[in-house]
Amino acid sequence: MLPAIVKLCCGISYQHFRSMTGLQQRAVAAIGQEINLMQRGSQITLPNWASHVQWIKANSHTGKPENEGTISTPMTLREEELVYVNQGKEALKKALEILQDKDGWKREILEESGDVVLSKTLPGTGKVFRLEAVLDATPEELYDDLFVKVEEMNQWNPDVKQIKILKHIGQDTMVTHEVSAETAGNLVGQRDFVSVRHCCKQKSCIYLAGAATHLEAFPPQKGFVRAQDGPMCIILQPLGEEKKKCQLTWLLNMDLKGWLPKSIVNQVLPQAQADFTKHLRKRLSENMSYSNKPIC
Numbered sequence: 001m002l003p004a005i006v007k008l009c010c011g012i013s014y015q016h017f018r019s020m021t022g023l024q025q026r027a028v029a030a031i032g033q034e035i036n037l038m039q040r041g042s043q044i045t046l047p048n049w050a051s052h053v054q055w056i057k058a059n060s061h062t063g064k065p066e067n068e069g070t071i072s073t074p075m076t077l078r079e080e081e082l083v084y085v086n087q088g089k090e091a092l093k094k095a096l097e098i099l100q101d102k103d104g105w106k107r108e109i110l111e112e113s114g115d116v117v118l119s120k121t122l123p124g125t126g127k128v129f130r131l132e133a134v135l136d137a138t139p140e141e142l143y144d145d146l147f148v149k150v151e152e153m154n155q156w157n158p159d160v161k162q163i164k165i166l167k168h169i170g171q172d173t174m175v176t177h178e179v180s181a182e183t184a185g186n187l188v189g190q191r192d193f194v195s196v197r198h199c200c201k202q203k204s205c206i207y208l209a210g211a212a213t214h215l216e217a218f219p220p221q222k223g224f225v226r227a228q229d230g231p232m233c234i235i236l237q238p239l240g241e242e243k244k245k246c247q248l249t250w251l252l253n254m255d256l257k258g259w260l261p262k263s264i265v266n267q268v269l270p271q272a273q274a275d276f277t278k279h280l281r282k283r284l285s286e287n288m289s290y291s292n293k294p295i296c
């Protein structure tokens with residue numbers, strides 16, 4: 001019944017859509033784009049009938065509907081954005097596959113706090129690192145610092161010089177530009193990265209995935225070696241019901257590019273991971289002391 005009504009509405013409104021001008025056309029096209037994107041990015045589940053509605057695709061230059069005379073096929077709009085969402089999902093899948101295999105990990109660092117960094121060499125991928133740490137925070141709080149407020153990371157992590165969000169694609173995907181700080185003694189020069197960052201929440205766990213990507217408007221910058229991050233992933237898993245404790249598992253898979261001896265790379269990367277949790281703990285304790293402060 002419902003699909004029939006929708007089809008009828010489409011039939012009735014079709015002539016109107018065709019005779020619409022400029023802004024109106026763009027508005028309808030934009031709504032269509034939005035619905036397609038939401039549906040494809042599976043941010044919302046639309047009822048089945050929604051797929052019967054065929055949206056008019058407006059030409060971005062002329063504002064006129066494309067395929068004049070025929071009802072256009074379901075739009076392949078914002079394809080570029082869907083590419084990023086899929087890259088993020090793919091990164092998560094690949095990173096989880098690596099983490100799922102519990103065999104063959106070698107211990108690189110064991111901190112007094114109990115944080116541990118492990119490594120494994122994978123054929124075709126090279127050496128990957130895995131950090132395991134328990135933090136006094138909920139997954140949501142960590143998601144806030146690591147995803148929502150990612151641009152603030154340089155304020156608490158001295159290994160990061162700058163992070164900028166170049167593009168938001170919905171709430172769960174973004175393209176970021178990161179610049180690392182110079183390491184002590186400038187053993188490894190500054191690197192910059194353009195990455196797709198994708199978040200996925202499942203039950204009580206939060207997954208933050210990432211992988212190197214391209215943004216035409218952001219080619220490699222002069223003076224920086226463009227490195228490649230990923231497929232990487234951070235898993236935030238709550239520990240215990242009441243206590244604010246969270247298990248953080250971080251798979252780091254980074255190609256620093258440039259001319260660097262492997263021995264240096266294999267030393268700085270696990271160290272950067274171990275340092276990351278130290279800085280993150282400090283940030284969390286500062287956040288906590290703020291939230292405990294009386295309001296006035």
Ligand SMILES: CC(C)CCC[C@@H](C)[C@H]1CC[C@H]2[C@@H]3CC=C4C[C@@H](O)CC[C@]4(C)[C@H]3CC[C@]12C
Nearest residue numbers: 146147150159160178180188191208268269272
């Ligand atoms: C050894 C030198 C060259 C590199 C050291 C800098 C490293 C530690 C920095 C540079 C960019 C940083 C990443 C930038 C963005 C994110 C996304 C966020 O959701 C989780 C943390 C994560 C993944 C950061 C982890 C730390 C990071 C990888």
